[in-house]
Amino acid sequence: MSVNQQAHTGPPYGQPQPGYQGYQQPAYGGQSLPGVPQLQYGAYNGPMPGYQQPVPPQGYFPSLGFPSKGSPVSLNSDTSSLAPNFIGSLRAPPTSGAPPPASGASHPSGHPAYSQFEHGDVQNGIPASATPMQRPPASQPFLPGSAPTPVSQTSAFQQYGPPPASVQQLSNHMAGMTIGSATASAPPPAGLGYGPPTSVPPVSGSFSATGSGLYTPYSASQGPPPTSVSQGLPLAQPPFPGQTVSTQRLPTQVPGFAPPPPSTGVGPSSYPPTTGAPRPPAMPGPPLPGQTLAGPPSSQPNHVSSPPPPSAMSGLHPGPPMSGLQGPPPPTHPPQPGYQMQQNGSFGQVRGPQPNYGGAYPGTPNYGSPPGPPPPPKRLDPDSIPSPIQVIEDDRSNRGSEPFVTGVRGQVPPLVTTNFLVKDQGNASPRYIRCTSYNIPCTSDMAKQSQVPLAAVIKPLAALPPEETLPYLVDHGESGPVRCNRCKAYMCPFMQFIEGGRRFQCCFCSCVTEVPPHYFQHLDHTGKRVDFYDRPELSLGSYEFLATVDYCKNNKFPSPPAFIFMIDVSYNAVKSGLVRLICEELKSLLDYLPREGNMEESAIRVGFVTYNKVLHFYNVKSSLAQPQMMVVSDVADMFVPLLDGFLVNVNESRTVITSLLDQIPEMFADTRETETVFAPVIQAGLEALKAAECAGKLFIFHTSLPIAEAPGKLKNRDDRKLINTDKEKTLFQPQTSFYNNLAKDCVAQGCCVDLFLFPNQYLDVATLGVVPYQTGGSIYKYAYFQLETDQDRFLNDLRRDVQKEVGFDAVMRVRTSTGIRATDFFGAFYMSNTTDVEMAGLDCDKTITVEFKHDDKLSEDSGALLQCALLYTSCAGQRRLRIHNLSLNCCTQLADLYRNCETDTLINYLAKYAYRGVLSSPVKTVRDALINQCAQILACYRKNCASPSSAGQLILPECMKLLPVYLNCVLKSDVLQPGPEVTTDDRAYIRQLVTSMDVAETNVFFYPRLLPLTKADVDSDSLPAAIRNSEERLSKGDIYLLENGLNIFVWVGVSVQQSLIQNLFGVSSFGQISNTLSALPILENPFSKKVRSIVDMLQRQRSRYMKLIIVKQEDKLEMLFKHFLVEDKSLSGGASYVDFLCHMHKEIRQLLS
């Protein structure tokens, strides 16, 4: 091997060169044998020599560089290592109380009516109506030549089958029984604690609503996300006359702090005073503390430091961008000497280099509102501070029309709130990777000085809109992907071919590697391989490789994964109707298991378990006339009582499965068992997957704190008195380390856990969530579950969760070019070493945030590179590598850093960082650290990038002008500053949820979208223009919708026209509107249709089905709604936006002085 032989002299990056085409290439991947997929892997001769796995994780053995799973870790091997600080909790006596009242009311009337997270939180999901019948393939075969299609592989995996185990040979703590119409009346073994029915009653007629009829929506094709959201928004306006567009992001001045001189034109003079709608109430802004306002005006002749005259506050403009705030003065005003730099930071945002961006600056000539009541002097006008709505609208109008082409290094993508298409020309789409900055400081000192975190938010299996191309699947045959000899980076567009194509130099570590003979290709006169455009791995930012057997656990190709449905059948679950609902749903849902590509049926096998304080396994082998039940009552040492017949193919065993699902609700209909176990349930699923030698997912439907005597038993340790004390962190920590160890075993097996919780009281989400969280699973929570109001939400979530794109047994590694490296990771995963992120399952919604630190100098010439490689097993059991590459710029000037930042991504990182911090530090410490870091970021900008000006001026970088408002939302979120209505479980739940959110989800979660429904145009597809999240923006004559990804509120003002109420709710007056509605009535009128279509569209955009809550103005539920008006002061003590901005300004001034 000629490693490190010589440096090449060519440019470090092989950018795609438009216009180059036309080489006819022989089929690549000459080793592959199309049509005979099994042979592809037949003769592999072992891993490439020379690679040392740097830190072999426990349970793995070094292979080609990507760790493959080694022998399964023994389940019990680690259970002795409970952390000392949790001693005691395991042995606590059971605290279960008396059985619930016979009335069966599972919804205690004394409960608060809502917890905003309970139901809604859990969801998202594309509603069934939007779910496609056919899932698009996760990736598609790349067939420029004769690459074999991946699909044909599946036949190799069909054989599953541990030797049949006789059900008779059950151990003495387990009893076998056959369930069926003939035998179901036989009681289960005595002493099991539940009372089976003595006869099989007919299926209750009351369940008709949950039958398979609900499935009709599956046939609907999934619509693309709305593409016209920005259209029709009144705020998106015609070009600002004469405004020139700068390609740099410019700073924003907050006028209230230190307004620019009147002559700059910021202020009323720039807007036609007579246009626009008046804002309803007077300015609510609190008085501006004198010291934050600005220096004395007289000392700064060019800067008016006192608040501008009322008209200059532009307070009359409802959230317009152009208002006096920072707006760049229109060109007609003479520039002020010394003021230039800050001046053009206008609201209209120009983000990063925009090659295709036309010259006209979209502005709002008519934007201004007519003069309303002048604001009282000395108040900071909320309209004069940066508006999220305006930034979002500006980005939509500036960047929503052109596709985002990824060929250029360091390009800042459009905001997540903008609809845009992506064309992959060598860098990964922002749907896969977003960065806090696309221009990285060259040195660690610079990075430290700025305090801007360098992080990437990565969503490796992100779903793409139908218009975009899924990653191509590249098959290099038995030799596997071509990789750098030293760092093991995968072939990518930035590798540099040298010596006529015989070698390539690694773009990550500079090592020179010989090109394998089968991969050799000549170079053209520019040094580019002539097959450049024929190979995804040379020309695209994202693609997949078919993995060889060396990338597989035990050097064996994996079996297709399995799904195991594990249903709590304790008293509450049965009485609430949940058990019946789940069983009915599964009958049809099993037809929609994930399929690979164009496969006719899913390769995924299924199994079923029910449990309370014992576990019931079911044999649903196709040859049986009736399912058989096996009860395991010794939960202390869980095992799986049957192998053959537990995991089955749905189609083959359909009759038996249907029979089982019909019988389960009847068998437990009269149960009085209230206690449940939890850890043994996971152990059972894990053992079943181990026995079947496959990865998979457990779907656990669980209702209560597991207090029954068993491993992982929990006690109720909820204590709200700990809030705001040094012990508050314990509320977020698991009460026992048992589950951490269990999670580790699950990850080793590729056993992902999705948990659906239906609590009526505290059930310790912080502890129950450990395994789902560390295995890459999801948690859904439906507090006080009621069939009538919550079933749609739950079913939509379940359908989406079962059907969505998911990879198993996944390992992700992020490689970087010399100078930076990945140092920290946030998300739902497990790490056994410092570099590899392991996930038993990884679905299309899960995000991993990665932080980078310098370990050397970077150069402006070569920039910086990231390569994210995800090794996973597809839903058909195919082992694959998904590769995402991204190139970033590097800078020696801080201004370049600040011009290429992405605040939404920054907030995603900061929220995750803070939410992890609460595990180890008091919440107040975490909050203070966040404020301090942001103050430093902004102070550094002010000191190094803004031109000299009064210290009294608050000057924000254009790309970060929303940092204060968004940061404030994070600070007042329920995790960091809970109100009285937020439960401990809500906080733990939200904390875990946010940790795997992508940038779009954190954006709307922290700053919800508020839409005036009464302004909607019933004749168009567009959404009404969003407004800012403040009560003062609401008019009592209107109806509004607020969504944050978990909930949708419909707020109705007291003075709304009767006709609107009639049209939307079907009742004749405000007083008759029921606030217990969980859906809007279906009424045949344009307004009702429009509003419902908006709700449906929003539901489709989110990964969980949002809970719909109707709020009437002045009703008691309004308090809950106001919690989400995040620009206002919150009841829990959170600052208003205006106050927080003043506070930040003070912090910044202190840092500067």
Ligand SMILES: [Zn+2]
């Ligand atoms: Zn390398």
